[in-house]
Amino acid sequence: MFRRLETAGRVETVTVSVGGKPVTLPRGETAAAALVAAGEAVGRTTPVTGAPRGPYCMMGVCFDCLVMIDGAPNRQACMIEIREGMRIDRQDGARRLGG
């Protein structure tokens, strides 16, 4: 859905995995941006009907970008900054306890 503007300057990067796929993007971006950079429109499916959802508001209001981060469920991808080696995975249906 999106592409990144080319930049002439040097940018520090971080590599994360999105659904097991490595994605490299500038340090300081969010896990939701990592989904976008990976071309993943869907971050979760809903607990009620299993409908696919992706980031909607990008500012912490809608909770539609909930994903699993490093195995922990229900993380707001748009509010979490990426770290080297972070694992971002789809959250399907209701979250599991003790994850």
Place this chain on the structure above:
Amino acid sequence: MSAQWDLAVIGAGPAGMTAAMTAARLGLKVGLLDEQPRPGGQIYRNPAQPTPEVLEALGEDYAHGMKLIERFRAADIDYRPGATVWDVTADGEIAFLRDGVAGEIRARHVLLATGAIERPVPVPGWTLPGAMTVGAAQILLKTGGYVPDHPAVLVGGGPLLYLVAWQYLKAGAQIGAILETVPRSNLWSALPHAPGMLRQGRLLAKGRRWLRDLRAARVRRIRGVTDVRIEGDGAAEAVSFQARGRRQTIQTPLVLLHEGVIPNTHVSLALGLEHGWNDVQQWWQPRLDEWGRADKTGFSVAGDGAGIWGAEAAEHLGLLAAHGAAMALGGDSLDQTGVAEARTALNAAAGARAFLDRFYRPARSQRVPAADDTIACRCEEVTAGQVRHAARLGALGLTQAKAYTRCGMGPCQGRLCAPTVSALIAETRGLDDADVPAYRPRPPFKPVTLGALAAPAFRAKAG
């Protein structure tokens, strides 16, 4: 022992940053809690590594924000980024999460500068991946330089819609179309306020420049759009709509929605501060005195969280609210010139705001779903029809409708569905919007894990 501040500011947008800097200058011990990792709020959302290409696309207002951020960083403020506030008590105790660990701070006065959220746009298909808000797309542009890779379709109304279209143009991204849903009859209610708008020459020139550049680039603008539907199987594939008496469809994987912004009142409503209904902006706002102080002692609100005034006015409101807090705390040092300047600027801004609010007042159909099967509550997937049914059974507001349908019971806690659900209840029960009580959020304002709450105790034990 938890820290003690004279003034706690919540939110590091233009209002919060200015309030904190002003209060520090007035001699208060000031702390600021903000959920973002860097200051600026959503309006000046601030990339960790700004590139010249992105700054160029964003324009001069954003450059002004960068300067404000620099001044804020240099001020004597206990600034705590990455802090999610999840409770504020009536006596000024603030509970927050930082790096997954719970923390607490006590303040003699609390100033909420929680800004605005985008008004929900509950049209059929708005939950499909690929349908997002114009503001969300702009955040991706600000923080990472992301632009649509296919021609996106922008739907709705309001200054932000044209600003983002213009920023995309400058960044070399294609725009499929701008579908304008604002009723043309709005002009008649806005017209009496035109003189106030005309006096804001700089603002007017900016808007004219955006529209001129969009015209020069032959961006397709379709006016009088109604009955918008986002279509697709598992993701947005097209947007269809009614215009000039016929149904039209545009293929696109990215539909960006915007019907203006409303105050983010989640915390001010939870605190039980007195609110009033703003019928032009179509949402609640806290009732404040001329210094931004609420009806409950020890609390103030500044910026868009107090009613939509925009980023420039937010700085003035922040300055006034800092003075209000300082006076409430017994201070007597006043920046007379600063206060006078802020009041003059706000009077001028109010004139333009009165025009803009009326001119871009959203069409009812973009705010209240006509079809019963359209989703009103995204979290719990409650439809407009289910809310109407609950209203017929006797639900007086979101709080009751929640018990009947689970709407507002998901992780967003009603932040996003409350405007839609309240409007549906008003419509079904034949009431004015102001007669449907505002929802009453409860702490925790954001989900907190037991692990985060227990972490400080475990650390103390281990230490």
